[in-house]
Amino acid sequence: xxxxxxxxxxxxxxxxxxxxxxxxxxxxxxxxxxxxxxxxxxxxxxxxxxxxxxxxxxxxxxxxxxxxxxxxxxxxxxxxxxxxxxxxxxxxxxxxxxxxxxxxxxxxxxxxxxxxxxxxxxxxxxxxxxxxxxxxxxxxxxxxxxxxxxxxxxxxxxxxxxxxxxxxxxxxxxxxxxxxxxxxxxxxxxxxxxxxxxxxxxxxxxxxxxxxxxxxxxxxxxxxxxxxxxxxxxxxxxxxxxxxxxxxxxxxxxxxxxxxxxxxxxxxxxxxxxxxxxxxxxxxxxxxxxxxxxxxxxxxxxxxxxxxxxxxxxxxxxxxxxxxxxxxxxxxxxxxxxxxxxxxxxxxxxxxxxxxxxxxxxxxxxxxxxxxxxxxxxxxxxxxxxxxxxxxxxxxxxxxxxxxxxxxxxxxxxxxxxxxxxxxxxxxxxxxxxxxxxxxxxxxxxxxxxxxxxxxxxxxxxxxxxxxxxxxxxxxxxxxxxxxxxxxxxxxxxxxxxxxxxxxxxxxxxxxxxxxxxxxxxxxxxxxxxxxxxxxxxxxxxxxxxxxxxxxxxxxxxxxxxxxxxxxxxxxxxxxxxxxxxxxxxxxxxxxxxxxxxxxxxxxxxxxxxxxxxxxxxxxxxxxxxxxxxxxxxxxxxxxxxxxxxxxxxxxxxxxxxxxxxxxxxxxxxxxxxxxxxxxxxxxxxxxxxxxxxxxxxxxxxxxxxxxxxxxxxxxx
DNA sequence: CGTGGGCGGATTTTT
DNA sequence: TCCGCCCACG
Numbered sequence: 189x190x191x192x193x194x195x196x197x198x199x200x201x202x203x204x205x206x207x208x209x210x211x212x213x214x215x216x217x218x219x220x221x222x223x224x225x226x227x228x229x230x231x232x233x234x235x236x237x238x239x240x241x242x243x244x245x246x247x248x249x250x251x252x253x254x255x256x257x258x259x260x261x262x263x264x265x266x267x268x269x270x271x272x273x274x275x276x277x278x279x280x281x282x283x284x285x286x287x288x289x290x291x292x293x294x295x296x297x298x299x300x301x302x303x304x305x306x307x308x309x310x311x312x313x314x315x316x317x318x319x320x321x322x323x324x325x326x327x328x329x330x331x332x333x334x335x336x337x338x339x340x341x342x343x344x345x346x347x348x349x350x351x352x353x354x355x356x357x358x359x360x361x362x363x364x365x366x367x368x369x370x371x372x373x374x375x376x377x378x379x380x381x382x383x384x385x386x387x388x389x390x391x392x393x394x395x396x397x398x399x400x401x402x403x404x405x406x407x408x409x410x411x412x413x414x415x416x417x418x419x420x421x422x423x424x425x426x427x428x429x430x431x432x433x434x435x436x437x438x439x440x441x442x443x444x445x446x447x448x449x450x451x452x453x454x455x456x457x458x459x460x461x462x463x464x465x466x467x468x469x470x471x472x473x474x475x476x477x478x479x480x481x482x483x484x485x486x487x488x489x490x491x492x493x494x495x496x497x498x499x500x501x502x503x504x505x506x507x508x509x510x511x512x513x514x515x516x517x518x519x520x521x522x523x524x525x526x527x528x529x530x531x532x533x534x535x536x537x538x539x540x541x542x543x544x545x546x547x548x549x550x551x552x553x554x555x556x557x558x559x560x561x562x563x564x565x566x567x568x569x570x571x572x573x574x575x576x577x578x579x580x581x582x583x584x585x586x587x588x589x590x591x592x593x594x595x596x597x598x599x600x601x602x603x604x605x606x607x608x609x610x611x612x613x614x615x616x617x618x619x620x621x622x623x624x625x626x627x628x629x630x631x632x633x634x635x636x637x638x639x640x641x642x643x644x645x646x647x648x649x650x651x652x653x654x655x656x657x658x659x660x661x662x663x664x665x666x667x668x669x670x671x672x673x674x675x676x677x678x679x680x681x682x683x684x685x686x687x688x689x690x691x692x693x694x695x696x697x698x699x700x701x702x703x704x705x706x707x708x709x710x711x712x713x714x715x716x717x718x719x720x721x722x723x724x725x726x727x728x729x730x731x732x733x734x735x736x737x738x739x740x741x742x743x744x745x746x747x748x749x750x751x752x753x754x755x756x757x758x759x760x761x762x763x764x765x766x767x768x769x770x771x772x773x774x775x776x777x778x779x780x781x782x783x784x785x786x787x788x789x790x791x792x793x794x795x796x797x798x799x800x801x802x803x804x805x806x807x808x809x810x811x812x813x814x815x816x817x818x819x820x821x822x823x824x825x826x827x828x829x830x831x832x833x834x835x836x837x838x839x840x841x842x843x844x845x846x847x848x849x850x851x852x853x854x855x856x857x858x859x860x861x862x863x864x865x866x867x868x869x870x871x872x873x874x875x876x877x878x879x880x881x882x883x884x885x886x887x888x889x890x891x892x893x894x895x896x897x898x899x900x901x902x903x904x905x
Numbered sequence: 906c907g908t909g910g911g912c913g914g915a916t917t918t919t920t
Numbered sequence: 921t922c923c924g925c926c927c928a929c930g
Contacts (some may be wrong), residue, residue: 724920725920726920
């Protein structure tokens with residue numbers, strides 16, 4: 189068989205990776221170095237040259253998008269479908285294992301997946317049940333803690349509590365949360381991973397089976413793996429060590445949610461004899477852009493070390509722009525975009541990147557004013573919308589009556605006279621161990637008031653009838669029938685306003701989604717069940733209209749993995765990017781710098797770096813200093829753009845506003861001061877003048893505070 | 906049961 | 921400043 193197409197056009201390093209001898213392999217793939225290509229060609233090589241069966245291949249990614257793209261490209265290379273290959277996300281593959289071995293994993297057969305929203309509701313319910321104050325136990329924080337423990341592989345029993353009363357109380361919450369989920373047959377995202385891991389770790393025959401089956405394990409974005417994910421991988425390859433890991437330590441930007449770059453460093457120790465291959469040739473950006481990005485990332489310590497280069501053009505210099513304020517910044521960016529379009533380019537080749545989503549607003553306003561179509565990434569995705577989740581909750585309750593989360597969601601949606609009192613009574617009874625459904629079903633006999641009992645009986649009858657009626661229908665008809673009979677659709681139809689109209693449209697769209705849904709045959713689930721899994725595991729796109737030619741607005745995190753001919757990296761100010769939270773905590777700065785590196789390397793041809801001297805944030809005017817990252821770009825690569833004629837101070841509305849107030853006496857940004865109560869700190873910011881002058885000081889002990897200068901009695905030190 | 910006002914929180918996010 | 925959530929009121 190002719191396999192030359194698998195190595196043709198690859199550079200030496202890529203070819204080396206694709207054709208490497210069996211054994212642990214670590215590919216350090218710089219931005220734009222063709223890592224997906226290497227990954228897919230490696231799989232095709234294994235199949236066509238080494239004679240591996242697709243059944244023996246497991247390829248793991250973080251997002252469904254990446255998994256789908258990978259599968260598509262492999263099928264293109266092999267020119268045939270590879271259904272038996274396991275290509276998917278950590279969560280998707282874990283789910284598949286748990287479905288196949290639900291009994292061994294200790295789960296009910298019809299277990300459902302909880303998304304982050306559902307999980308938060310359950311946490312709140314647990315807190316209420318335990319009589320804990322949400323002010324003292326913020327639900328979000330509890331949720332985060334639970335997930336952190338699960339991501340590090342620890343059940344309540346593995347968390348040492350000691351005498352710490354707070355920790356002991358947390359353990360009660362954690363235990364109760366787990367008990368509630370298990371009773372209701374609910375599995376959160378972290379649980380999917382942990383339980384799949386435990387399943388294999390504890391079940392020798394099962395582990396042997398899968399170790400034997402998957403002799404080719406590949407993982408993408410390895411720098412983003414958290415502890416349990418890496419352990420999960422190691423379990424699969426423990427016997428044969430055939431792990432092909434692709435990652436880039438310089439693009440590790442998810443440390444804050446548990447990703448461990450250290451896993452890359454650990455890799456060579458865990459797998460002695462690992463072959464390390466660096467992909468440093470970049471096929472995306474101009475030399476100027478690469479050199480600028482290289483210079484910035486070089487300021488990080490503890491890198492594995494990589495330097496991107498290109499055989500291509502020098503390209504235009506990187507441009508920087510100092511804006512008066514965020515409005516000026518947006519206007520500058522939109523002006524450039526309009527020039528770009530006037531030159532005959534497409535709008536969707538342009539990305540405006542920012543550190544935090546709040547920054548999008550000003551860009552949006554300016555784009556709207558100028559009539560430039562745009563699309564903002566992020567925000568609620570299709571399957572996360574309230575009305576969609578309502579509809580899915582009906583379907584889930586039909587599939588599994590014990591699903592308390594779904595029960596709570598829809599028992600009074602649309603309103604049917606089952607108020608909080610009734611629900612509280614149900615919860616109290618269910619606390620003994622039954623599901624809400626089981627309690628509700630015999631509520632009348634259990635001493636609930638006549639009206640409430642009636643309403644509950646009606647609800648139960650509705651669910652039973654629906655279950656009966658949809659049994660032999662096609663998936664789309666099932667969804668359609670439930671929408672109609674439940675009263676959901678009518679409820680939203682009767683509501684007024686654009687919002688409600690949109691909801692009705694979304695619900696109708698859900699029927700379409702069900703009609704177009706093609707279940708994965710390998711999962712061997714009933715269509716309805718498979719659809720629910722799909723909804724939980726793939727929340728869908730954020731917004732429609734992707735096909736339209738529009739400017740792309742997104743956070744730096746969301747931009748990872750994408751590329752655009754023209755990129756604006758905005759808001760390069762100390763405190764915003766790098767973000768204040770990262771400056772407050774030691775060790776977080778390097779991740780910010782990697783984020784900057786990721787942003788810069790998105791640009792193919794032109795890169796603009798912008799910052800604003802003044803920015804309105806949370807209703808307050810801030811005087812900013814340029815981000816240190818700006819100074820880290822070598823001056824010879826940068827062309828500074830100055831405000832010109834029409835856009836300059838003469839005509840701009842803000843030119844007439846007073847220049848930033850001079851700092852009050854003795855106050856210097858970055859200067860150290862002492863406060864009688866808070867101790868020593870560093871001045872971060874100031875505003876106002878005279879008796880209203882306030883300064884922001886980051887105290888070593890007390891953290892960051894705003895103080896009125898006239899009262900604070902700060903001593904310079 | 907739906908709405909409006911008050912309150913607190915405001916990086917980054919996939920599954 | 922702005923948004924989402926919670927609670928109280930009608």
